Amino acid sequence: MRIRTMLKLAFPIALFILSGNFLTAAEKPNVIIVFADDMGIDSVQAYNPTFQAPTPHLDQLSRDAESFMDAHTPSSVCSPTRYALLTGRYPWRGVLKNGVLRPYESSAIEKERLTLPKILKGLGYDTACIGKWHLGWEWPFKSDEPQLRPKSDRATPEESLVDWQRAMQPGGIGGGPLGAGFDTYFGSGMPNFPPYTWHENDHILEIPTMFKPFRMPERNNDYTGAAGLMVPDWNFEKDLPVITRKSIAYIKEKAAEERPFFLYFSLTSPHSPIVPDAEFIGKGQVPDSVYADWIYQTDWVLGQVEQAIKDAGIRDNTILIFSTDNGTEISFAKKNWPDSAATFNYSVRGKKRELYEGGHRVPFMIRWPGLTKAGKRRSEVICVSDIMATLADYFSVEFPDNSAEDSVSFLPALRGESFERAPVVHCSIEGQLGIRKGDWKLIQMKKGFELYNLKADPKETENLYSSHPEIAEDMRNIVERYIKEGRSTAGAAQPIEENKILSVWLK
Numbered sequence: 001m002r003i004r005t006m007l008k009l010a011f012p013i014a015l016f017i018l019s020g021n022f023l024t025a026a027e028k029p030n031v032i033i034v035f036a037d038d039m040g041i042d043s044v045q046a047y048n049p050t051f052q053a054p055t056p057h058l059d060q061l062s063r064d065a066e067s068f069m070d071a072h073t074p075s076s077v078c079s080p081t082r083y084a085l086l087t088g089r090y091p092w093r094g095v096l097k098n099g100v101l102r103p104y105e106s107s108a109i110e111k112e113r114l115t116l117p118k119i120l121k122g123l124g125y126d127t128a129c130i131g132k133w134h135l136g137w138e139w140p141f142k143s144d145e146p147q148l149r150p151k152s153d154r155a156t157p158e159e160s161l162v163d164w165q166r167a168m169q170p171g172g173i174g175g176g177p178l179g180a181g182f183d184t185y186f187g188s189g190m191p192n193f194p195p196y197t198w199h200e201n202d203h204i205l206e207i208p209t210m211f212k213p214f215r216m217p218e219r220n221n222d223y224t225g226a227a228g229l230m231v232p233d234w235n236f237e238k239d240l241p242v243i244t245r246k247s248i249a250y251i252k253e254k255a256a257e258e259r260p261f262f263l264y265f266s267l268t269s270p271h272s273p274i275v276p277d278a279e280f281i282g283k284g285q286v287p288d289s290v291y292a293d294w295i296y297q298t299d300w301v302l303g304q305v306e307q308a309i310k311d312a313g314i315r316d317n318t319i320l321i322f323s324t325d326n327g328t329e330i331s332f333a334k335k336n337w338p339d340s341a342a343t344f345n346y347s348v349r350g351k352k353r354e355l356y357e358g359g360h361r362v363p364f365m366i367r368w369p370g371l372t373k374a375g376k377r378r379s380e381v382i383c384v385s386d387i388m389a390t391l392a393d394y395f396s397v398e399f400p401d402n403s404a405e406d407s408v409s410f411l412p413a414l415r416g417e418s419f420e421r422a423p424v425v426h427c428s429i430e431g432q433l434g435i436r437k438g439d440w441k442l443i444q445m446k447k448g449f450e451l452y453n454l455k456a457d458p459k460e461t462e463n464l465y466s467s468h469p470e471i472a473e474d475m476r477n478i479v480e481r482y483i484k485e486g487r488s489t490a491g492a493a494q495p496i497e498e499n500k501i502l503s504v505w506l507k
Contacts, residue, residue: 023395028123028260029369030318031391032251034305035085035264036298037078037132037271040327041069041361042346043295050346052337053284053292057303058363061322065367066376066414072436073326074385074406076352076359077429079134081325081384082266083108086115086135086180088388088399088407090425093486097499098431100134103193103228104158107136107175114403116388117181120262123395128250129177131187131243131266133199138174140166159194159229164207172203182264186246191239191268194228198242206231223332224273236275239268244301248308255312265305269298272332288336316369323364323384327352349459353429355443356460360426371414381436382410383424389489390414402494405487422488423478431501435475442475444504449476479505 080091208229284292334340350356389407434443486494
């Protein structure tokens with residue numbers, strides 16, 4: 001007999017764990033999220049016939065899984081989207097009002113905030129984050145001097161303040177993935193920000209002692225990341241292969257245990273630095289384009305995960321999700337790539353950092369055994385922040401009012417039921433907002449508002465703001481309500497922080 005309970009997460013965590021034990025093993029599928037970095041909807045051959053770089057494993061997953069063809073990120077840049085993925089809350093409600101976290105900044109996820117890994121941990125899951133983090137840590141500093149936010153990628157003044165000996169000790173670095181609810185973590189933190197050294201759980205494995213300049217002459221002055229400290233033998237090309245091996249080993253190890261697991265495998269690709277390993281050079285099939293090779297290697301990583309799932313015999317009890325944190329960084333992609341603008345903007349306008357579709361419309365594939373239909377392409381609008389509510393819905397978890405304020409379950413869609421998401425909000429790197437409601441999209445730009453009908457004009461070429469003021473006004477009212485109520489889902493209004501960037505939406 002299948003027993004389900006409504007779990008109130010305002011309960012102490014111990015009671016929450018006991019409640020989760022009413023679910024049978026079959027009702028606790030493993031969950032793997034493979035989260036690529038800077039990869040828009042048009043970077044998959046299955047979705048874009050003009051895309052030259054082979055993506056065989058993504059193409060295969062699109063045939064095995066369901067694809068949400070109108071999936072979006074809540075931000076067009078990294079840290080904010082990752083915050084929303086793990087918390088179900090729009091990033092501009094917290095510290096991520098614009099931009100991304102810089103090196104050595106504190107954790108963006110509030111200490112007491114409910115997160116996706118905390119939910120699954122409470123249900124008895126082992127939880128692991130492997131790869132890119134980019135949501136901050138509590139670094140040990142030598143004194144009480146305040147952290148200094150770097151003015152550019154070329155300076156990291158905090159490094160002289162870090163107590164590196166303490167950072168090497170277990171527990172030396174607070175916050176981070178473990179503070180957000182993961183049992184374990186392994187990765188470089190951020191592939192293009194210092195310190196360039198391996199992080200494991202709550203400490204670093206080696207003290208960085210060598211200064212890396214912004215441009216490295218020995219690497220043809222190609223961009224390799226912000227200036228700062230790195231370990232002497234740091235190898236940019238080995239970051240992705242190492243975290244891939246770690247993820248495969250984790251899957252193999254946990255598959256042999258009775259306890260279900262959640263793996264958030266956060267790739268460092270195809271974000272910069274563009275550093276395909278030697279075995280992938282030329283595999284992208286675009287002459288002289290290392291970015292094409294980088295895409296090919298990204299696809300290969302997914303293939304490694306798929307093979308690990310198969311070898312472990314857990315395919316029938318594992319939810320696999322592939323998506324990304326924002327659209328393509330075309331400035332890197334177009335180097336030595338013929339007709340790159342047309343290739344990366346096959347179906348959308350814009351790129352990473354922007355409110356146009358190319359900034360936040362991303363591939364989203366989900367294979368959920370017994371629930372999803374192979375090869376189905378869905379037209380419903382969803383947001384990657386909806387993963388949290390969707391899994392909570394499956395487990396009959398009920399959120400307290402101060403959690404997952406902007407996450408909407410798309411489980412009804414997967415079950416074949418009618419589903420239309422409430423209007424979703426996106427933000428640009430500058431913190432400006434856009435809102436999507438049905439076929440319509442309203443975006444805040446420096447020179448005013450722009451309104452588009454995406455059904456009639458998917459590449460956003462005709463601004464209809466002046467000709468449809470009533471539609472624009474309705475959408476502005478929705479955003480104003482979302483801001484003032486501190487949430488976009490049903491529930492009690494939540495406290496709000498002042499955000500001057502959003503004042504244009506308020507009457």
